[in-house]
Amino acid sequence: xxxxxxxxxxxxxxxxxxxxxxxxxxxxEKNMTYKLAEKWCRKHYTNMVxxxxxxxxxxxxxxxxxxxxxxxxxxxxxxNEWTWVGTRKRLTEEAKNWAPGxxxxxxxxxxxxxxxxxxxxxxxxxxxxxxxxxxxxxxxxVVTCDQLKEPDQGTLECSHPLQNYSYNSxxxxxxxxxxxxxxxxxxxxxxxxxxxAPTPACRVVQCDGLNAPAHGSLTCSxxxxxxxxxxxxxxxxxxxxxxxxxxxxxCGASGKWDGEQPECEST
Ligand code: CA
Numbered sequence: 001x002x003x004x005x006x007x008x009x010x011x012x013x014x015x016x017x018x019x020x021x022x023x024x025x026x027x028x029e030k031n032m033t034y035k036l037a038e039k040w041c042r043k044h045y046t047n048m049v050x051x052x053x054x055x056x057x058x059x060x061x062x063x064x065x066x067x068x069x070x071x072x073x074x075x076x077x078x079x080n081e082w083t084w085v086g087t088r089k090r091l092t093e094e095a096k097n098w099a100p101g102x103x104x105x106x107x108x109x110x111x112x113x114x115x116x117x118x119x120x121x122x123x124x125x126x127x128x129x130x131x132x133x134x135x136x137x138x139x140x141x142v143v144t145c146d147q148l149k150e151p152d153q154g155t156l157e158c159s160h161p162l163q164n165y166s167y168n169s170x171x172x173x174x175x176x177x178x179x180x181x182x183x184x185x186x187x188x189x190x191x192x193x194x195x196x197a198p199t200p201a202c203r204v205v206q207c208d209g210l211n212a213p214a215h216g217s218l219t220c221s222x223x224x225x226x227x228x229x230x231x232x233x234x235x236x237x238x239x240x241x242x243x244x245x246x247x248x249x250x251c252g253a254s255g256k257w258d259g260e261q262p263e264c265e266s267t
Contacts, residue, residue, distance in 0.1 A: 045141045076113060098128075145169065156174075169188070210261055220234075235249075243265075
């Protein structure tokens with residue numbers, strides 16, 4: 001089951017890279033300091049732009065207007081390491097997109113990152129700058145899905161890589177003891193803003209039917225219908241026969257009887 005879960009995560013992520021359009025970009029009319037830009041993006045949108053692959057960069061460079069101050073993006077130095085401000089994750093080597101000669105920390109406190117948009121040279125590349133400088137805030141909004149409700153007799157285990165109940169969030173159902181999920185796959189918030197499937201429900205566990213032993217009888221409670229978790233069955237033998245095994249079985253939380261079916265043996 002764990003293997004399946006990871007497999008579906010992997011498949012999904014690969015699909016997404018090709019899909020794109022799972023977020024929209026927004027930028028401020030006014031220039032602001034890095035701190036204000038971060039606050040502004042979080043107040044009105046999801047966060048500062050943190051998506052960096054060649055296709056996205058080309059898209060940003062194509063549609064954003066030229067601003068001589070350029071644009072703040074969601075990367076800054078935290079504890080002396082370049083960090084994504086949204087996730088607080090360290091920037092990996094392969095994600096880095098510095099312009100040649102950057103980061104140069106020329107004024108010794110260039111702790112925030114701008115992206116060159118429509119610059120003659122190095123368009124789409126990054127430069128470290130003083131955080132107190134005034135630049136355009138570049139933000140994004142991620143596609144969101146409806147918040148999921150926990151099923152009866154179950155809880156949700158979710159992961160939200162971008163934002164709560166948003167694109168790329170996934171949830172799976174954990175059912176209470178004696179209940180099982182109607183679906184094993186996690187559900188995903190897709191790029192269309194819909195969940196990949198309805199949330200699975202938790203249904204009560206059921207045990208297989210039992211047969212009366214030869215020369216004996218079987219009485220179950222409830223007498224009719226499915227034998228659900230905690231149902232009991234009692235066994236008895238005709239005169240001249242003796243029960244070998246347990247005279248009472250109970251349906252366990254995992255859908256198995258708590259013992260072997262008994263037999264009636266002649267005395
Ligand atoms: Ca610099």
